[in-house]
Amino acid sequence: MTQLYWLRNDLRSTDNTALNAAMANGPTVALYVLSPAQWQAHHDSPNKVDFWLRNLHALRDELNALGVPLLIRQVEHWQDIGELLLTLCQQLQVRAVQVNAEYGVNETRRDQSVAACLARAGVAWHSHLDQLLFAPGSLLTQSGQCFQVYSQFRKACYRQLARHLPTPLPRPRAQPALPLASDPLPEQVSGFARPTDSLRQLWPAGEQQALQRLQRFAEARLEDYDRQRDLPALPGTSQLSPYLAAGVLSPRQCLHAALQHNQGEFESGNPGVVCWINELLWREFYKHILVAHPRLSMGRAFRHETEALAWRDAPHQLLAWQEGRTGFPLIDAAMQQLRATGWMHNRLRMVVAMFLCKNLLIDWRHGERFFMEQLIDGDLAANNGGWQWSASTGTDAVPYFRLFNPVTQSQRFDPDGTFIRHWLPALAGLNKRDIHDPARLGGLFGIADYPRPLVDLAASRSRALAAFKALERSHE
Structure with missing residues (x-):
């Protein structure tokens, strides 16, 4: 029976459960579906979409070597994928579709809908544990x-x-060539700008x-x-x-x-x-x-009671945080790293997230969304889990009274200021004591091109603690 392997976030030929299952059960054709409007709704970054495309180019060569043609189709939204797959299965006389399971709410609903659509036409659906x-x-x-x-x-x-x-599963054995050629791949998807060459070079594909x-x-x-x-x-x-x-x-x-x-x-x-x-x-x-807890895929807090937290509406401070203009060098350097590379060091993800949610008292969802719009490694579960951990709204989260001091974190984890100097050249001339907190220089000794601190750390800490304590009292 002809098998259709529908690949999603499993862009490899080795140790691929669904691909192995498909090729073990019959002549196999691979499919990838471009879904630009759906990706935009999920806030997937241009960096990530470009990374997918570059890896698809590399994977097409791997699949061709296995005798598996790679077909490319496009629908704007996932709600249209069922009919697309059904039509393709009928054209190719496919009797089974093999996929590796995905886990967000939209992904789960999509797969349930597609499986039901195929079942009505007698096409089997096989979902595998893989990621x-x-x-x-x-x-x-x-x-x-x-x-x-x-x-x-x-x-x-x-x-x-x-x-x-x-x-890990071995690489499948090549199958006899099918009378079907792989489709050409786009270099870019509409709505997603091409990243810089320097960013692409940081993350080679394949x-x-x-x-x-x-x-x-x-x-x-x-x-x-x-x-x-x-x-x-x-x-x-x-x-x-x-x-x-x-x-x-x-x-x-x-x-x-x-x-x-x-x-x-x-x-x-x-x-x-x-x-x-x-x-x-x-x-x-x-x-x-x-x-x-499917509500986490819908922008909801894990801890229900924290939905009532009195977050601040501070668009100018949110923008300053996004652009790396907070006046705290470690945070600003981390945000510059994110914007330039599509990636941020894990320790710094916690520091910048806690600063936004606690010191600025801005809703964690703004930060979660901005990260997804920038990250080349954007993953709903990991990103949501990290943000809710930092905001003290998630499962097994940091206690609300624990706030990372960005100056102390800088002194501890970038003691010589090497990371800061790399991403904030305006501060490169400061010694390793002053570079963590340029505001302490004051007056004529300040850095002309570097902003003053966005908040007073002690006062903003007190404000955050008061907001969480008020939430506690309201639920007593």
């Missing part, structure tokens, strides 16, 4: 609920990994590039990950998140690369390896939470 190590709903508390505390979830993951370690990056990280930096991951001036993180978000790498490949450098151990042994595996499990945790 996660564990199926959502398979790890539950003793009361049968989804874990809401990460440390408990991690322990459950450890128990499951000890019983059964997910193994699974071979991704696997090489994984290997270099595992060999050179993984064992020091726990000591260097919080230092933004050092290349201490893997920078694999864009490849994981687009499915150019699988979590199984990442897990096994780590295990190879830790004698097969995932909860003991080298602290750097264990720390990085735990970060993979944080990614897993937030996707499980997203499935168990």
Whole structure:
């Protein structure tokens, strides 16, 4: 039976569950559907859409080598995909569609609708676990609920990994050539501007590039990950998140690369390896939470009571934050990094998010949306989870009374000001003491081209604590 492999965020040919299943069950044709209006509704960034297209170009070559033609179709919204797939299945006499599962509310509803449409025409639908190590709903508390505390979830993951370690799938064997050619791919999608060449060069496309990056990280930096991951001036993180978000790498490949450098151990042994595996499990945790609580896909807070929090309407301060004009160098440097590279160091994501939600007391949803509009690794579950953690509105979130001081964070994690100098050249001449807080120089010694602090840290902290305490009192 002819199989249609509908690829989405799984842009690789190796260790691809749905592709392997399709090619094991019959002649296979691959399909990718461009959905510009839907992507815009999800605030997907031009950086991410361009990354998808570049990886599709690389994947087409890989699929061609396997004898699998790649077809390209376009619909503006997902609601039209069912009819598109049905027509294609009828034209190609396809009897089964193979996909890798996705987990947002819109994705779930889309797949349910498409599966029902195909079923009425006698076309089978097969959805596979691929972008996660564990199926959502398979790890539950003793009361049968989804874990809401990460440390408990991690322990459950450890128990499951000890019983059964997910193994990467081999590359499928090539099939006989089909009388069908791959479609040409667009270089750009309408509504999504082409990123700069410098940004594109930072994120080379293709699974071979991704696997090489994984290997270099595992060999050179993984064992020091726990000591260097919080230092933004050092290349201490893997920078694999864009490849994981687009499915150019699988979590199984990442897990096994780590295990190879830790004698097969995932909860003991080298602290750097264990720390990085735990970060993979944080990614897993937030996707499980997203499935168990669909409202998170709809812009709602995990903690219901925080919907009543008295957020400030401060558009000028929001814009200053977005443009890196807060007057706090670490925050402004981080925002410049985001705008220039489509990526931000993980420690800094927490610092800038907490500054927006706590010091400026601006609704976390503004920050979540802006990040998605910029990030090349934008992922609904991870982005939402991180923002709600920082805003103290999410599951297992930081307590509301904990605020990262951006000056203290700067002194601790960029002690010499190396990261700040790179992204804020106007401050390059300051010594390593003054660069963290130029406002302390005052008067004639201030930096002419650098803004004054947007808020007083002590006063803004008090304002945030008062808002959360008022919320607590209203629910007593």
